[in-house]
Amino acid sequence: QVQLLESGGGSVQAGGSLRLSCAASGSILGINVSGWYRQAPGKERELVAIINRSGSINYVDSVKGRFTISRDDAKNTVYLQMNSLKTEDTAVYYCNLIKWGKPYWGQGTQVTVSS
Secondary structure, three states: OOOEEEEOOEEEEOOOOEEEEEEEOOOOOOEEEEEEEEEOOOOOOEEEEEEEOOOOEEEOHHHOOOEEEEEEOOOOEEEEEEOOOOHHHOEEEEEEEEEOOEEEEOOOEEEEEEO
């Protein structure tokens, strides 16, 4: 069983920055994809950014140039650096990883961006 512990959410004014962290229990062996999703009130959960085992990265168009996903394999942690935040980035952000073909989710961390 894999446990994901998220941190770094909070409230910030538009234009500000936050960094989310997601620490996974266990080894990195078998992890194929790590990523961040978000869900705003009344909307479906959407993919924000993913990084696969080879280091290939993809972002949803709305965050390109503002968000950066990265990982530290030594710490088994994935990060999401969020800059130039907009009010529309307000959502609960969830960490996700796929290990040995099985998806695991974090508990979610609230990000609120005010104008």
